[in-house]
Amino acid sequence: MNIPPPMAKVPDDFLQVLNTRSQDIFRKIVERYLETGAPVGSRDLSRMLSVGLSPASVRNVMADLEDLGLIAAPHTSAGRQPTQQGLRFFVDAMLEVGAVDESDRSAISRQIENQVHGARVEDYLTEASSLLSGLSHGAGVVIAAKADMVLRHIEFVRLDATQGMAILVGQDGTVENRIVPLSPGLTSSALTQASNYLANLAAGKTIAEVRAAVRAQRAERVAEIDELTQKLVDAGLATLSEGTPQQTPTVIVRGRSNLLNDTMESEELSRMRRLFDELERQEGLIELLGDADKAEGVRIFIGSENKLFSLSGSSVILSPYKDANEKVIGVLGVIGPTRLNYARIVPVVDYTAQAISAIMARKKA
Numbered sequence: 001m002n003i004p005p006p007m008a009k010v011p012d013d014f015l016q017v018l019n020t021r022s023q024d025i026f027r028k029i030v031e032r033y034l035e036t037g038a039p040v041g042s043r044d045l046s047r048m049l050s051v052g053l054s055p056a057s058v059r060n061v062m063a064d065l066e067d068l069g070l071i072a073a074p075h076t077s078a079g080r081q082p083t084q085q086g087l088r089f090f091v092d093a094m095l096e097v098g099a100v101d102e103s104d105r106s107a108i109s110r111q112i113e114n115q116v117h118g119a120r121v122e123d124y125l126t127e128a129s130s131l132l133s134g135l136s137h138g139a140g141v142v143i144a145a146k147a148d149m150v151l152r153h154i155e156f157v158r159l160d161a162t163q164g165m166a167i168l169v170g171q172d173g174t175v176e177n178r179i180v181p182l183s184p185g186l187t188s189s190a191l192t193q194a195s196n197y198l199a200n201l202a203a204g205k206t207i208a209e210v211r212a213a214v215r216a217q218r219a220e221r222v223a224e225i226d227e228l229t230q231k232l233v234d235a236g237l238a239t240l241s242e243g244t245p246q247q248t249p250t251v252i253v254r255g256r257s258n259l260l261n262d263t264m265e266s267e268e269l270s271r272m273r274r275l276f277d278e279l280e281r282q283e284g285l286i287e288l289l290g291d292a293d294k295a296e297g298v299r300i301f302i303g304s305e306n307k308l309f310s311l312s313g314s315s316v317i318l319s320p321y322k323d324a325n326e327k328v329i330g331v332l333g334v335i336g337p338t339r340l341n342y343a344r345i346v347p348v349v350d351y352t353a354q355a356i357s358a359i360m361a362r363k364k365a
Contacts, residue, residue, distance in 0.1 A: 017068070018065075021051075021053070021061060022061050022064060022065065023094070024049060024050070024051075025045060025049065025058060025061045025062065025065070026065055026070060026071070026082075026086070026090075026094075027090075027094060028040070028045055028048050028049065029045070029062075029065075029071055029080060029081065029082060030082045030086065030087070030090045030094075032044075032048075033081045033082055033339055034339045034340070034341060034342070035339075037337070037339050038079070038081070039073065039074055039079030039080050039081040040079050040080065040081070041078050041079040041080075042055040042056075042058040042059040042062060043055045044079075045058045045062075046058050062080055065080075065086075066080065069083055069085050069086070070082065070083060070085060070086035070089060071083060071086055084302050084303040084304065084305075084338065087302050087303075087315075087338055088302050088305070091300055091302065091342055095342055095343060095346075096343060097342070097343055097346045097347055098343075098347065099347060100347040100348055100350070100351040101344065101347075101348075104135055104344075104347075104348050104351070105351060107131065107134075107135065108131060108348070108351055108352055108355055109355070111127055111130075111131045112124060112127055112128055112131060112352065112355050112356065112359070113355055113358075113359070121359075121360070122250075122252075124356060124359050125142045125144055125250075125252055125330075125332075125356070126142075126252050126254070128140070128142055128332055128352055128355075128356055129141060129142045129252045129253065129254040129255075129332070130254040130255070131352065132254075132255075132332065132333065132334050132348070132349065132352060133254045133255025133258060133334075134255070135345070135348050136334040136336055136340065136341075136345050136348070137255075137258050137336070138255060138258055138259060138334045138335055138336030138337075138340065138345075139253055139254065139255040139256055139258055139259050139334070139335040139336070140253070140254045140255050140332075140333075140334060141251070141252070141253050141279070141316075141318075141332065141333055141334070141335055142250075142251070142252040142253075142330060142331075142332045143249050143250070143251055143330055143331050143332070144249055144250040144251075144252070144329065144330035145249050145328075145329050145330055148206040148207065148208065149168060149170040149174065149176065149206065149207070150170060150171045150172075150204060150205065150206055151168060151169065151170060151171070151202040151203065151204070151205055151206065151207070151210065152169045152170060152171045152202075152203060152204075153167075153168075153169040153199055153202060153203070154166060154167065154168050154169070154195070154198045154199055154202040154210070155167050155195035155198075155199060156180065156191050156194055156195045156232065156236065157191075158182065158188070158191055159179070161182070161184070162181065162182055162184070163179055163180070163181065163182060164179075164180050164181075164182045164191065164232075164236075165177050165178070165179060165180070166178045166179075166180050166236055166239075166240055168207075168240075171204070178239065178240055179239075180232075180235065180236045180239045180240070181235055181239065182232065183231050183232060183235070186229075186232060190229040190232065191232070193229045194229045194232045194233050194236070197229070197233060198210065198214075198233060198236075198237075201213050201214065201217075207237065207240050210237065211237045211238075214233060214234075214237060249330070251279050253276065253279055253335075256276055258336075259272055259314070259335065259336065259337075260272055260273070271313065272314075275309065275314065275335075278308065279308075297319065297350065298317060298318070298319045298333075298346050298349055298350050298353075299317075299318050299319070300315065300316070300317050300318075300342065300346070301315065301316040301317075301318070302315050302338055303315070303338060309335065313338065314335050314336060314337065314338070315335075315336055315337065315338045315339075315340050315342075316333060316334070316335050316336075317333045317334045317336075317340065317342070317345055317346055317349050318331045318332070318333035318349070319331065319332060319333060319349045319350050319352075319353035320353065321353045321354075321356040321357045321360065322357045322360065322361075323357075323360045323361065324360065324361040329360065331353075332349065332352060332353055332356065333349045334348075334349060
């Protein structure tokens with residue numbers, strides 16, 4: 001797969017380089033592009049400006065903006081539209097983002113916060129994805145870190161002289177079986193003793209929490225269980241911990257059809273479909289969650305800035321959501337064309353992430 005290189009960073013002094021006239025013309029070009037997706041020419045721009053400038057004067061400014069890499073002519077058009085670098089500059093330096101619109105706030109509250117009490121977490125996340133798709137006319141996406149199993153019960157069963165099976169029963173009814181090593185000479189009574197010991201600790205805990213509890217009780221455990229049983233408990237928990245590496249996240253995407261339409265060129269359509277295929281295969285999502293864990297607030301990726309979405313040339317607006325302990329457990333947001341309405345969608349994504357975080361906190365409580 002050929003991934004385009006990330007765009008060059010927009011110089012921090014661009015605002016100083018651009019005088020008021022240049023900023024005004026650049027803003028008008030971007031706003032027209034975000035509204036219509038079409039390039040704009042110097043004659044139209046001269047009529048749109050608040051101060052009188054001839055088309056010739058506008059063309060001179062447009063030439064300077066093009067030299068800076070902020071605008072370009074698509075194909076053979078006489079008009080100009082922002083480049084990916086230009087959009088990045090606009091978003092970072094000129095975009096004015098306010099509070100979420102009251103009608104959007106009401107829609108989020110109605111569709112997410114007022115869900116029936118007792119709904120599953122996945123139901124809230126699916127609703128959030130559908131809501132974001134509807135509000136943005138793009139695709140809503142939720143990427144959720146798969147939670148560690150919370151145990152109801154754990155026990156060991158012998159398979160042969162050197163191997164046993166750990167049977168893990170989750171509070172949600174799921175059952176997992178893992179192979180664990182058995183020490184030579186381990187008796188059936190020791191196997192039962194280890195099972196009973198862990199079963200008493202396991203209820204309501206993850207494997208990591210059970211392991212921490214065992215470590216905390218090590219001094220008391222010496223008198224409670226014999227040496228072989230102790231080895232099985234330690235070795236078994238170590239094996240179970242190794243058997244739960246960073247798990248592939250859950251992905252919920254709604255509104256794919258908003259990004260696929262009959263007017264697309266076949267190559268563009270193919271790129272967008274490949275993006276959705278990659279999301280289904282969940283490639284690159286663990287890295288994206290890792291990035292979200294380090295970031296604060298909403299992040300905007302334009303075009304080739306993120307390798308997962310670079311293939312489609314999309315813009316992506318993402319915000320992390322957290323659990324009751326303020327730990328990032330997923331991201332949600334919108335995938336759309338580069339001419340997204342950033343000023344409106346950024347606060348919508350941020351507010352939705354806050355709503356989901358509040359729900360996660362209540363679920364934990």
